[in-house]
Amino acid sequence: MKGPAEPPKATSHKGLATWGDRLVPLEDFRDAARQFGQELPDAERRTEVAAYLAVAEDATPVEGPYERVAVFGGVYNNHFALEALLEHATGRGAEALYCLGDLGGFGPSPESVRPLLEAGNVRALQGNYEQSLSAGRETCNCGYADPRDNHFAALSYGYTEQNCSPEYKAYMGAIPPRRRIQVGERELLLVHGSPRRINEFLFASTTSVAFLEVLCEENACDGILCTHTGLHWHRRLPSGRDVVNVGVIGRPANDGRTNVWYAMLTAREGGLGVELVPLPYDHESLAEEMQRETLPEEFIETVLTGWWTTCLEILPAQERAASRF
Amino acid sequence: MLVVSRATAAEAETGPSGPTPLPVAEPARVSLTSLDTLWFQVGGTLCNLTCSHCFISCSPTNRTHEILSLETVLSYLDEAVNLGVKEYYFTGGEPFINREMEDILTATLKVGPATVLTNGLLLDPARCQRLADMAKGSEYSLDLRVSIDGYTAEANDAIRGEGTFERILTGVANAVEAGLNPVITVTEVHADNGTDPGRRRFLELLSERGIVRPRLKILPVFRLGAEAERSGTYEDWQRLSAADTLEEGWEHLQCSSSRMVTDQGVWVCPILVNEPAGRMGARLADTLGDFPLDHQACWTCHVYEVSCRT
Numbered sequence: 001m002k003g004p005a006e007p008p009k010a011t012s013h014k015g016l017a018t019w020g021d022r023l024v025p026l027e028d029f030r031d032a033a034r035q036f037g038q039e040l041p042d043a044e045r046r047t048e049v050a051a052y053l054a055v056a057e058d059a060t061p062v063e064g065p066y067e068r069v070a071v072f073g074g075v076y077n078n079h080f081a082l083e084a085l086l087e088h089a090t091g092r093g094a095e096a097l098y099c100l101g102d103l104g105g106f107g108p109s110p111e112s113v114r115p116l117l118e119a120g121n122v123r124a125l126q127g128n129y130e131q132s133l134s135a136g137r138e139t140c141n142c143g144y145a146d147p148r149d150n151h152f153a154a155l156s157y158g159y160t161e162q163n164c165s166p167e168y169k170a171y172m173g174a175i176p177p178r179r180r181i182q183v184g185e186r187e188l189l190l191v192h193g194s195p196r197r198i199n200e201f202l203f204a205s206t207t208s209v210a211f212l213e214v215l216c217e218e219n220a221c222d223g224i225l226c227t228h229t230g231l232h233w234h235r236r237l238p239s240g241r242d243v244v245n246v247g248v249i250g251r252p253a254n255d256g257r258t259n260v261w262y263a264m265l266t267a268r269e270g271g272l273g274v275e276l277v278p279l280p281y282d283h284e285s286l287a288e289e290m291q292r293e294t295l296p297e298e299f300i301e302t303v304l305t306g307w308w309t310t311c312l313e314i315l316p317a318q319e320r321a322a323s324r325f
Numbered sequence: 326m327l328v329v330s331r332a333t334a335a336e337a338e339t340g341p342s343g344p345t346p347l348p349v350a351e352p353a354r355v356s357l358t359s360l361d362t363l364w365f366q367v368g369g370t371l372c373n374l375t376c377s378h379c380f381i382s383c384s385p386t387n388r389t390h391e392i393l394s395l396e397t398v399l400s401y402l403d404e405a406v407n408l409g410v411k412e413y414y415f416t417g418g419e420p421f422i423n424r425e426m427e428d429i430l431t432a433t434l435k436v437g438p439a440t441v442l443t444n445g446l447l448l449d450p451a452r453c454q455r456l457a458d459m460a461k462g463s464e465y466s467l468d469l470r471v472s473i474d475g476y477t478a479e480a481n482d483a484i485r486g487e488g489t490f491e492r493i494l495t496g497v498a499n500a501v502e503a504g505l506n507p508v509i510t511v512t513e514v515h516a517d518n519g520t521d522p523g524r525r526r527f528l529e530l531l532s533e534r535g536i537v538r539p540r541l542k543i544l545p546v547f548r549l550g551a552e553a554e555r556s557g558t559y560e561d562w563q564r565l566s567a568a569d570t571l572e573e574g575w576e577h578l579q580c581s582s583s584r585m586v587t588d589q590g591v592w593v594c595p596i597l598v599n600e601p602a603g604r605m606g607a608r609l610a611d612t613l614g615d616f617p618l619d620h621q622a623c624w625t626c627h628v629y630e631v632s633c634r635t
Binding site for chain 1: 357358359360361370381382384386387388389405406407408409410411412436437438460464465466467468504505506521524538540541549550553554558589590591599600601602603604605606607608610611612613614632
């Protein structure tokens with residue numbers, strides 16, 4: 001090991017600026033910098049901004065109108081929760097059921113999901129799992145960055161990948177990537193991660209209102225429904241639009257409760273009623289089946305305790321602070 | 326014209342002002358997909374440390390970029406909200422040498438999440454408590470990133486300066502005590518810092534210091550500024566061209582979704598603020614166009630898939 005490097009002299013920058021790896025007189029740097037880039041007149045700036053914020057074309061047909069719909073995300077092979085959801089949501093008057101993708105991962109017996117979706121007449125869209133499995137990708141493309149997260153993501157994806165037939169993967173590939181629905185007078189865009197990326201994490205604490213307003217504006221919609229993070233939240237924007245992360249029904253929401261969550265949307269006079277609904281299900285039977293399938297103990301612990309034990313590094317500061325681990 | 330190498334600052338020599346870039350047939354160009362992340366060089370290039378791997382050679386006397394005022398930050402925040410920026414990052418130099426830093430954070434947390442990249446030396450218990458209160462009072466995350474460059478005092482202090490290892494860990498402990506949980510940021514300045522065993526050593530170190538949920542981010546080094554002097558500059562071949570453009574484009578590069586504000590305007594990214602050619606304009610609206618990837622640091626971002634984001 002080398003000893004401490006000789007520190008540069010603290011006075012070495014007096015009147016000088018760093019340009020790349022050299023020192024030059026401060027004014028030389030600043031003069032050169034001023035010559036780069038552009039300083040547009042105000043009118044041109046407004047034009048640039050308007051072009052940047054322009055509405056994107058989207059030919060997705062609008063389904064509905066509905067008075068009341070249930071929307072859920074991330075089944076993660078949890079056929080017990082899916083079965084409970086079908087009964088719960090229809091019992092509470094949902095006219096239509098929408099699934100925002102990620103049918104597989106985490107839980108047991110992937111092919112048990114499709115028959116339930118079909119029995120419940122659920123309209124689904126693709127998550128990154130469906131996209132990756134149908135395209136034969138080696139990873140789930142969840143979008144994790146930390147090796148600790150990726151380790152468990154790989155175990156999860158590997159199990160689902162090995163337990164899906166080619167026919168099942170082709171079925172996943174045929175699911176559309178996005179949908180639009182009308183609830184009352186509101187037109188809502190349904191996506192997995194975000195309208196821009198299937199694997200974008202929209203966590204409550206790291207998604208600014210300004211960003212959501214622009215996202216709705218660019219997509220010409222009155223609201224956005226998404227999932228992917230596993231954590232549900234709802235934000236009513238200053239414009240009156242609603243953005244809802246509907247959460248997932250595949251695993252609990254890292255809150256020490258064993259239930260999972262979905263969203264119920266209801267047409268209201270001049271707006272939208274948004275309810276995030278806790279859904280109890282037979283989590284003990286799920287844990288037993290995961291045990292039989294020799295899925296990781298860490299996953300089973302999450303099912304039984306309601307606390308995440310894996311894929312925690314992706315969480316922003318606030319969501320991580322609310323975690324047990 | 327005065328041009329001096331960093332090592333021999335006192336000795337003037339004659340020559341062109343600044344390094345001459347190599348000719349490139351056709352540089353690749355990266356367009357701004359969306360302005361998600363806005364960076365502020367709140368500490369300028371002023372720092373209470375003089376780390377030997379700093380790619381912008383920050384020091385107590387480096388005024389290449391000056392400290393940003395609250396007023397300047399507010400004016401860019403207004404522009405950023407209109408453009409739908411998703412998140413904000415603050416760096417320097419050392420952000421907490423900016424006396425308005427906490428007011429800047431309070432203002433920022435009203436419009437979005439904030440992350441501060443700090444060397445940890447100014448994280449005294451009182452400041453940490455104020456930051457923790459700020460974090461608890463906001464609907465958005467306030468995150469800290471604290472840099473350390475070795476899992477031993479010897480390895481870290483060789484880069485960041487004598488005695489810094491203990492001072493950094495004290496700052497981290499103060500933050501944790503107040504209820505914050507900083508991301509420990511490590512550069513690959515030592516060969517094993519980013520390897521699996523190296524990561525384990527960092528996690529063990531943090532756990533020994535009582536940090537129960539250690540968060541870690543590893544970054545490569547950029548062969549610029551002080552680091553170029555320490556370990557050498559880029560090789561000629563370490564450069565991108567249009568031929569390197571991937572089928573899926575350049576969206577893995579942070580310049581496709583971020584910009585950097587300094588006291589001298591808006592720059593393409595946090596890395597190139599000491600290259601005049603990295604400046605794109607005065608206001609954010611000037612910088613919504615594309616940028617040529619013809620700096621050798623762009624090669625590092627591409628090959629190592631670097632994101633300065635957490």
